[in-house]
Amino acid sequence: MGTSHxxxxxxxxxxxxxxxxxxxxxxxxxxxxxxxxxxxxxxxVEQCAWSISASQQPYVFVHATELPIRVKVETYENQxxxxxxxxxxxxxxxxxxxxWSSKDGKVHLPKESFQLPSVEWIWEGDWYIDRxxxxxxxxxxxxxxxxxxxxxxxxxxxxxxxxLWSRYYRFDGYDRWIKVPGVTDDPVKQPxxxxxxxxxxxxxxxxxxxxxxxxxxxxKVIYRSGVSEKxxxxxxxxxxxxxxxxxxxxxxxxxxxxxxxxxxxxAVVRAGxxxxxxTGTAWEKVESxxxxxxxxxxxxxxxxxxxxxxxxxxxDGQVWFRKGLSRTNGQENALNGSRWVEMVGKFSLITxxxxxxxxALSTLGDHIYFRTDVTxxxxxxxxxxxVHMSRPLISCSEASSLDTVSSEGSSSSEANESVxxxxxxxxxxxxHLQSSIxxxxxxxxx
Numbered sequence: 001m002g003t004s005h006x007x008x009x010x011x012x013x014x015x016x017x018x019x020x021x022x023x024x025x026x027x028x029x030x031x032x033x034x035x036x037x038x039x040x041x042x043x044x045v046e047q048c049a050w051s052i053s054a055s056q057q058p059y060v061f062v063h064a065t066e067l068p069i070r071v072k073v074e075t076y077e078n079q080x081x082x083x084x085x086x087x088x089x090x091x092x093x094x095x096x097x098x099x100w101s102s103k104d105g106k107v108h109l110p111k112e113s114f115q116l117p118s119v120e121w122i123w124e125g126d127w128y129i130d131r132x133x134x135x136x137x138x139x140x141x142x143x144x145x146x147x148x149x150x151x152x153x154x155x156x157x158x159x160x161x162x163x164l165w166s167r168y169y170r171f172d173g174y175d176r177w178i179k180v181p182g183v184t185d186d187p188v189k190q191p192x193x194x195x196x197x198x199x200x201x202x203x204x205x206x207x208x209x210x211x212x213x214x215x216x217x218x219x220k221v222i223y224r225s226g227v228s229e230k231x232x233x234x235x236x237x238x239x240x241x242x243x244x245x246x247x248x249x250x251x252x253x254x255x256x257x258x259x260x261x262x263x264x265x266x267a268v269v270r271a272g273x274x275x276x277x278x279t280g281t282a283w284e285k286v287e288s289x290x291x292x293x294x295x296x297x298x299x300x301x302x303x304x305x306x307x308x309x310x311x312x313x314x315x316d317g318q319v320w321f322r323k324g325l326s327r328t329n330g331q332e333n334a335l336n337g338s339r340w341v342e343m344v345g346k347f348s349l350i351t352x353x354x355x356x357x358x359x360a361l362s363t364l365g366d367h368i369y370f371r372t373d374v375t376x377x378x379x380x381x382x383x384x385x386x387v388h389m390s391r392p393l394i395s396c397s398e399a400s401s402l403d404t405v406s407s408e409g410s411s412s413s414e415a416n417e418s419v420x421x422x423x424x425x426x427x428x429x430x431x432h433l434q435s436s437i438x439x440x441x442x443x444x445x446x
Contacts, residue, residue, distance in 0.1 A: 062175075076163070
């Protein structure tokens with residue numbers, strides 16, 4: 001999408017998009033889902049959003065784009081010349097490749113073996129002879145044998161030939177919620193608890209790659225393989241070995257680092273995430289923040305990871321910033337950071353995005369705040385200011401889930417902005433929102 005916006009889920013499970021530029025609201029609904037248009041968690045990047053429905057199953061929403069998502073499939077038709085049958089697959093000998101195969105002949109690829117990934121994809125026309133290779137008028141390439149050097153013209157020593165057939169299929173599931181298969185055929189056996197998306201800035205990773213992680217109520221941490229701009233739904237769920245305790249909440253940074261919070265309120269981080277190992281190698285425990293020696297360690301409620309920073313909320317709504325993080329290899333505590341720093345403010349939810357901008361939801365759920373003056377040299381920013389919104393289609397106090405996708409950092413010079421301080425009475429109340437959410441703030445200009 002070409003504008004900054006918020007994803008909002010109200011307490012009835014309805015999904016809305018709120019534009020940060022023109023302050024307009026738009027409900028996101030898929031008519032054919034009917035009463036199933038009910039969601040609990042959401043996590044988004046520029047091109048799509050992943051969510052968990054009220055039935056605890058994963059869904060994906062893909063924004064329509066000017067350029068369609070198209071995939072090209074190919075297969076080679078192979079023939080040999082024989083005295084009886086001439087040029088025909090019937091002339092092939094036992095050591096030859098299949099009549100229809102991959103380019104190297106190692107994989108059997110008949111046309112009918114190609115299937116659409118899901119019902120959200122459609123074929124674009126029929127198979128056609130691909131003229132994109134150097135071949136004769138009928139598309140054939142000739143050689144002495146398989147596999148040898150191929151030529152566009154038939155010669156006296158040409159004994160085999162091949163030609164390339166191609167076909168396109170394209171994604172047709174834009175602007176609606178699409179159900180993604182769960183871990184098992186029976187959704188009751190592995191209901192989803194939380195979902196998070198990130199990985200847009202993993203060094204060396206293919207453009208369009210996305211890292212989608214989730215956790216079930218049974219404590220399974222899973223990773224959705226194959227998710228990209230060309231394959232919004234991904235391929236399959238892969239179970240990741242969990243730490244010794246169950247994780248309840250996840251956050252995936254743009255660099256692919258996965259942070260989590262356990263049932264006991266302790267933060268964990270997935271180490272070893274790289275281009276070669278996108279699921280990482282091991283979980284590492286992070287010490288809990290300590291408000292005072294008398295109180296002892298605080299239990300975390302939520303953690304949110306940006307490109308260069310990590311913010312967290314404790315169960316009493318207190319905001320914490322993780323100091324000492326670095327993406328430079330070889331530095332001590334580069335992945336986990338060095339210590340927690342207590343920040344001013346109490347919120348029910350918090351999010352960090354690609355540009356390290358921070359948004360937070362008030363304890364009453366009636367205001368959204370952003371952190372001003374966040375820069376690479378000053379990741380903690382300066383103060384909290386409210387995002388002024390016109391009255392939406394729902395009561396702000398009913399909002400239970402939101403996600404932020406922003407093409408630029410919010411300005412700190414907007415008129416009539418409210419500044420949050422410790423003396424602000426509206427934040428002395430206990431939070432009454434029970435469902436946690438995932439936030440992302442992305443710089444779409446990148």
